[in-house]
Amino acid sequence: MKNHHAFFVIAASTLYASATWALPSSHDRVYTADQNSNTVSVIDPSTNALLGQIRLGNPRPNLLSPLYKGQINVHGMGFSPDHKTLLVVSNGSNSATFIDTATNKVKGITYLGRSPHEGFFTADGKEAWVVVRGEDYVSVIDPETFKETDRIQTDLGPGMVIFPPDGKLAFVVSSFTPRVDVIDVKSHKIVKKIDVVSPFSPFLQITPDSSEIWMTHKDVGKITRISTKSLEVVGVMDTGFITNHIAFAPVDGKTFAYVTIGGENAVKVYTTDKKAKLVKTIQTGALPHGIWASDDGSRVYVGLENGDAVDVIDTAANKVVARVPVGESPQALAFVSNAVPEGKGGENLVSRVNVDPVNISLKPVKEKGRGFAVLRNLGVVDALDVNLFKLKPKTVYNVYLNGLSAPAASFETDENGKAVGTMIAPLRQPARPGAVDTAVKNSIIVMEGNAPVDAKGAALASI
Numbered sequence: 001m002k003n004h005h006a007f008f009v010i011a012a013s014t015l016y017a018s019a020t021w022a023l024p025s026s027h028d029r030v031y032t033a034d035q036n037s038n039t040v041s042v043i044d045p046s047t048n049a050l051l052g053q054i055r056l057g058n059p060r061p062n063l064l065s066p067l068y069k070g071q072i073n074v075h076g077m078g079f080s081p082d083h084k085t086l087l088v089v090s091n092g093s094n095s096a097t098f099i100d101t102a103t104n105k106v107k108g109i110t111y112l113g114r115s116p117h118e119g120f121f122t123a124d125g126k127e128a129w130v131v132v133r134g135e136d137y138v139s140v141i142d143p144e145t146f147k148e149t150d151r152i153q154t155d156l157g158p159g160m161v162i163f164p165p166d167g168k169l170a171f172v173v174s175s176f177t178p179r180v181d182v183i184d185v186k187s188h189k190i191v192k193k194i195d196v197v198s199p200f201s202p203f204l205q206i207t208p209d210s211s212e213i214w215m216t217h218k219d220v221g222k223i224t225r226i227s228t229k230s231l232e233v234v235g236v237m238d239t240g241f242i243t244n245h246i247a248f249a250p251v252d253g254k255t256f257a258y259v260t261i262g263g264e265n266a267v268k269v270y271t272t273d274k275k276a277k278l279v280k281t282i283q284t285g286a287l288p289h290g291i292w293a294s295d296d297g298s299r300v301y302v303g304l305e306n307g308d309a310v311d312v313i314d315t316a317a318n319k320v321v322a323r324v325p326v327g328e329s330p331q332a333l334a335f336v337s338n339a340v341p342e343g344k345g346g347e348n349l350v351s352r353v354n355v356d357p358v359n360i361s362l363k364p365v366k367e368k369g370r371g372f373a374v375l376r377n378l379g380v381v382d383a384l385d386v387n388l389f390k391l392k393p394k395t396v397y398n399v400y401l402n403g404l405s406a407p408a409a410s411f412e413t414d415e416n417g418k419a420v421g422t423m424i425a426p427l428r429q430p431a432r433p434g435a436v437d438t439a440v441k442n443s444i445i446v447m448e449g450n451a452p453v454d455a456k457g458a459a460l461a462s463i
Helices: 428-434
Strands: 007-010 029-034 039-044 049-055 074-079 085-090 095-100 105-111 116-121 128-132 137-142 147-153 158-162 169-174 179-184 189-195 204-206 212-217 222-227 233-238 243-251 254-261 266-271 278-283 288-293 299-304 309-314 319-325 330-336 358-364 370-377 382-389 396-401 409-412 419-425 444-448
Touching (some): 039 074, 085 116, 212 243, 254 288, 309 330, 358 444, 382 409
Parallel strands (some): 288 330
Antiparallel strands (some): 007 358, 029 074, 074 085, 095 105, 222 233, 243 254, 309 319, 370 382, 382 419, 396 409
């Protein structure tokens, strides 16, 4: 078979039993922003139990119809300094939703410009800043009136904003421009632009001692470290394929960085020394994305974008000790201490609206391409998300299910050899009768061009 890339399914699941440990309080909460189900999942970290979900919109594929109410693509998350308000950003409906943490009730909604991504409160809690990634500004919102009060001009595609505790400066990374904007919080003016190694950064976090900002570069698998004193880059680290988010946790008197590496299904643990060292790689569920540590550093919570769950890491042992089911495709995650000062905090929650997905690893037969897929049951139909990387640029690849000769979908890679797509259809049962070989009944084959395949996954025609 000539000039073809093919991938085959390997599906596996790992279950984690509950363990006994000194738990965070039942007044604390872990939240995930669930992009596909358009929910916020609410976890009690003292029991690692899903209490329920805050339903902000309809799950996919219902949102393909005209939507006049509710939110689409629940994605970003931040919270107020007093831990009383959760800020949730939905990039499909261009909104920022303010939720009361004690009651899980929506207090207000602000509609913004094209595709906001993440938001956070200023250190004094008087403003909420939301980056509008589809445009070129930060929207400043009054969290009491939920009105936009200002727009701070930035480079194209601001990706996230964070504030050191002293409240004087804001750091804004970009998703399209290789620079960090440093903004004076009081005047809303940019005071410096810092050049970095990549134009795409979805996340940044501040070290517990406020000495550095660490930002991820998802596209090139790196982290840039910036001094909050000199406002200069002080280090660049190679971390891994699909570097997503960062959390810091104090363990035995030392501070460690926990980094989600989506392409390796792992959290990597680094020292925060002048020259950071990798001390541990912790395997997780499928496509780890959002991450946050408990205030005492004893636990780190990891959202699994393709696993529809949260993995709980014991930082003393550096291993996953629990897994909690959440909504579909969790993105941002936050640990909020004392979010519910009194009572059980179960008001305004619904039961989990989704079921567990099936994750599929795609292994290259010949070339160096990489890929993974996830199959989710949506009731009458299914959704199959396929992610392909490091293939031929600007080339069509077909997806074949269960040995059938007709492709289920086709994707064209971009200039970097990447393709991401979703197909929605009754994929599970109707596909199986056409597979005459049991070896390929539960397989996916991704192949360049329009060459059909036989029941054993071999090409029937070359191109």
